[in-house]
Amino acid sequence: MTKWKSLLGAVLASTSLATAAGAAELRMSWWGGDSRHTATQEALKVCGDKHGHVIKPEFTGWAGHLEKVTTQIAGGTEADIMQINWPWLPLFSANGEGFADLNTLSGTIDLSNWTDAELATTSINGKLNGLPLSTTGRVFFFNKTTFDKAGAALPTTWDELFGAAAQIREKLGTDYYPLNAVDETAALLVSLYTTQISGKDLIDPNSLTVAWSQEELARGIAFYGEMMKAGVVMDRETANAAGNVRLYEKPEWADGHIAGSYEWDSTFFKFSDPLKEGEVLVPVKLLQNADAVAEGVYRKPSMMFSVSKNSQNKEAAAQILNCLLNEKEGIEILGSTRGLPASKAAADQLKAAGAIEPALAEANAIVMAGTGPNVSPLNEHPEVRSIFLDTLEAYAYGQMDAETAAQDIIEGINEAIEEYRS
Template structure:
C-alpha cells in the first residue's frame, strides 16, 4: 500500500507521516515521477521553495516532489548520512564551503553535458557560473549572489539616538560606538554587537581586509598563527570594552538557526549573516531590520567582501533522474512566475533576464538586499577559490576554539598557535 505525501506536511520539515494521508491508486502513483528535494533554511525559504515546486508540478503533470528542509548545521549531518548510504536526494542544496569535498568524493553529479540542453545558462553571470566549478567541471548552479552582511536592528539604534553605522565602520570604531550605545540604550541587557569570533565568514572578511584570506587556490591557509592570535585578542578586547554579548549569551546561538541569533533574541543590535537572509530575519523579528557591511580591519583599509554564490542546487550522483532534476533547476532559476515567488531570498539572481523580471516586484527587504550587494564599492573584492575539502571541519573547530577563549579556558596567545596547528592537521587529511 503506497501513500502520497502532501506538500504541506513537508513544509514543516518532516518526512514522517502525521495524521491522515491521501490514499492514491497504485496505478496512478506508479506513473508519478517523484523527485526528492532537500535544502537548508527556515520557514520563509520553505514557503517560497514550495511555491516554485507547485508551479513546476502544474506545468509538468505527473511530476511530484518529496521535499524536506532543516537548519544548516543539521542539514549536513543528515545529507552526509544519506550520501554514505547511497540514498542521496535527487536535488540538493550545496554550499560553496563544501562543494569541493562533495565533488571530489563523487557525491554530486557533473552538469556539463546538460548545459545547452536541460540547462539554459546563456545569460548567467560568469563569476557565479565559475563558482560552481570544481577542477574545471560544473557541479552546482548558483541560486543567487550574496555577500556577508551585518543584520541591524534599526529600532534599537533609533531609540538610543544613534545613527546606524555606514560603510566606513572599522573594528577600531566599535568601542566608542558601544560606549555611546550603552549609555543611551533603552533595552536592558542588549549589547551593540554579537560575538563573531567563532564565525568563519567574519574571520575570512577580516583577513581579506588585511590583504590576506582564508585559503589559496592550493587549498592551503593564507593566514598564520599570528593572525589568529590577533583575531582572538581583538574579540577579547571587544568583550572587555562592553561591545559584545557575554559568552553565555553567544553560546545560545549554536544551531545556525535565525531564531537563536543575538539580534532575534534581543541580546544585541546586530548579528553576522548573509545578505540573502534579511527576508528570513525580518520574518521572525518584530523590529525593522536593515543590513550594513562587516567592519574594516582598520580605518581606511579596504573591505573583505565579495559576491559569493549564496548556495547551489546540485544533483545527487546516485540519482536515477538527473535529466529531470536538471530541468527543475532550470525552471527554478528561469521561470518568470517561479522566480517572482522566490525573489532574492537565496540571493540576487544570476540570470539577467530573471533580475529584470523580478525587480519591479521586490518588497522593501528585498530591495535593501539588492541595493546592498550592488553598492559595496571599495569593500568588494574578487571571489576567492573554493574552500578545500575538510574546510567544514575548520569552521566547526573555529567555533569551539572561540568559545574556549571567550570562557577563559585559553588565552588568545595560546589559542592562535593551537588553532593553526589544528587547521593544518584537518586540511592534511585525505
Template sequence: MRLLTTTILAGLMATTAQAADLRMSWWGGDARHAQTQEALQVCGTKHGHQVAAEFTGWAGHQERITTQIAGRTEADIMQINWPWLPLFSRDGTGFADLREFSDIIDLSQWTEEQLAGGEMNGVLNGLPVAETGRVYFFNKTVFDAAGLPLPTNWDEVRAATGQLGEGVLPFEAQGLNAIFLVSTTVTQMTGKDLIDAQTTTVAWTPEELAEGIRFYLSLVEDGAIRSWQQVAGEGNIELFEMRPWADGRIAGTYEWDSAYAKYADPLGDQELVPVPILQVDSAVNDGTYRKPSMLLAISARSENPQAAAQIIDCLMNDPEAVDILGDSRGLPASRAASERLAAEGGIDPNVAAAHDLVLAGNGPVPSPLNEHPKVREIFGDYLEAAAYGQIEPEDAALEMIDEMNRAIRSFR
C-alpha cells in the same frame, strides 16, 4: 525579452531530449515543498518529462543523500548544500559538469564569480539557486533616538558604546557570529580566504589570525559587545529570540542577508537597516563572505542528464516557474529571475539593499571547507578558550591552524 527568448529556446530544445522519468530531491519546509512540486509540474509539462519529488526537512537530509550516493540510488536532480561539494565531489567527478549542458541551461544568467561558487576542481558541479552573504545590520530607531548616525566603521561602533542609552550595546557577536567577525577581520587585513584553494591548507599565518582574535577581544574589552562568558551564562540564546534584542538594548549584528526577516520581525516598529561592510583600518578588501546558499546538481550517474538540465533551466529561468517559486529558496541568483521578482515588488527593500551590499562586496571567493564541521568546531573551541583567557591569542592561532590543517588534509 530575454526571458521570452529563453523560454522559446528551451521549448525548441525539448525535442533534443526524449521524454524521461526523472527524480528530484530537496529539503525545506511545507511552503517550499508545495511551490517546488507545482513548479516541477509546470516544467515537466513544458518539456514532456515526469519528475518525481523526493523532499524532507533539513534534519537528516545530508545523511539521506550520503546513503543514496553510496548506494548509487541518488535522484537525477539534487538540491545540494554548498559545504557538501567537497564531501561528495572532491575531484569534481561526483556530479555532472553543467557546462556540458550550456546549450540547454542559460548560464549567462549567472556571473563567472557566481558559477565559481559551484565548482570543484574547475568543474561546474552545482548551479547556485541563490546567493547569501554576511551583512552588518543596525537598529536605526535606537541610533536615531540617541542622535547618532549609523556606524560606518569600527571607531564609530566603539564611540557609540555608552551613548545609546543605559545598558544599550551597539553590537553583538556571539557564537558563530564571533567566528565570522574574526574571519572577516583577517580576510580584510590579508585579502585571503581562510582556506587556500590551491594547497587546501589554511592560508593565514598564526600572526595574522592572532591579530583577528585580538581585534574581537578588544571589542569585548571596550564594552561594545558582550563577552563570551556573559553570552554563555545567559544560555547561548539565539539573538533574535532574546528580549534585549527585541527591546532595542542590543542595536547591531552581523548576519546573513537572507535572514533579515528573522531579526527584523521581533523589533516590531523599530527599523533594522543594512550598512556597508565595516572595515578595519588596515583592510585591503572588505572581506565580504559571499556563497551559494544552495545548489542544484545533476547526478553523474543520471541516465537522462539532458532532460534533467532542461528541468533545472526551467526552474531557474522560466518566468512561470520563477513566479511560482518566488523567494522560497532566497533571492534567486539567476539575473532573469531576480529582476522579474524585483519588478513585481516581491522583495523587501531592506532585503534587496542587504543583498546588493553582498553582491557589491570584494572579498575573496571562499572555499566550502570554511564550513566543514570540524573546521568550525576547532575555530570555535580555540576562540572560546582565548575569550576565557585560558590561552593567549598567539598560541590559540598556532594550535587552531595546525588542527584545521589536519582536519582538511584528506581533501588535498
C-alpha cells in the same frame, strides 16, 4: 577520515553516458519547509508538462537530509536532480567529479544568467557541479532607534563602532551593546577582520591549507578581545549566562539593548520581525578601517541544484533545471522560496513583478557589491567550524592568549582538511 567520508565508502560509481532528451521519468530531491515543498512540486508539474517529462518529488525537512543524500550517493541511488548545500561540495566532489559537469549541458541550460564569478563558486577543477540558486552573504544589521536615542551615528568603520559603543553605554547604560558576537557570529567577525588585514580567505584555494599566518589570525582574535573589553559586544560569560537562546528570540534584541549583529542578508526579516514597535533595523555596509587591504565580503551560494553523474537522463534533467530557474513558468512559481534568485532572468522577473521586499533587496545589494577573496566551502566544513568555535571560546574565557589560539586553530584546521589535499 570524517564520518561523511566513512559513510560515502569506497569510490563512487563511474559516470554513465547521458541519453538524448526525450520523454523521461526523473527524480528530484530537496529539503525545506512547507512553502518550498508546495511551490517546488507545482513548478515540477508545470515544467514537466512543458518539456514532456515526469518528475517524482522527494522532499524532507533540514534534519537528516545530509545523511540521506550521503547514503544515496554512496549507493548510487541518488535522485537525477538534487538540491545540494554549498558546503557539501568537498564532501561529495572533492575532485570535481562527484556530480555531472553542467558545462557539458550548456546547450540546454542558459548559463549566461550567472556571472563567471558565481559559477566559479560551484565549480571544482573546472567542472560545474551545480547551479547557484541564490547568493547570500554576511552584512551588518543595526537598530537605528538605539543609535538615535544615544545621539550616535550608524558606524561605517570599526573605529566609529567603538566610538558609538562608548556613547551608547554612556547615554543609555552599560547593559547596552551596539553589536552581537557569540558562537558562529563571533567566529565570522574574527574571520572578517582577519580577511580585511590580510586580503586572504581562511583557506588557500591552491594548497588547501590555512592561508592566514599565525600573526594575522592572532590580530583578528585580539580584535575580538578588544571588542569585549570595550563593551562593543558582550563578554562571553555575560552572553552565555542567557543560555542557548537564538539572538532574535532574546528580549535584549527586541528592545534594542543589543543593537546590531553580523548576519546572513537573507535572514533580515527573521531579525527585524521580533523588534518591538518603534524599533527600526537597517542593513549597513561592511565596517573596515583605513589599514584594510580588502573589504572581505563573505559571499557564497546559499545552495545549488546539481545533476547526478549517474543519471540516465541528464539532458532531460537539464531541461527541467532551465525551466525552474530561467523560464517564466518556473520562476513565477518558485518565487523567492530559495532566497533572492541568482539567475538574472529570475531576479529581473521578480523585481519587475514587485515580488522582492525592499529591505531584503537592500541587504542583498550590499552583499553583491562587496569585494573580497573567494570563500572556500571548506570554511564551513563541520570540523573546521568546530575547531574555530571551540578555540575562540577558550580564548574568550581567558584560557589562552591570542597567539596560542591562532596556532591551535591553524594546526587543527590543517589537520582536519588534510584528506582533501590527497
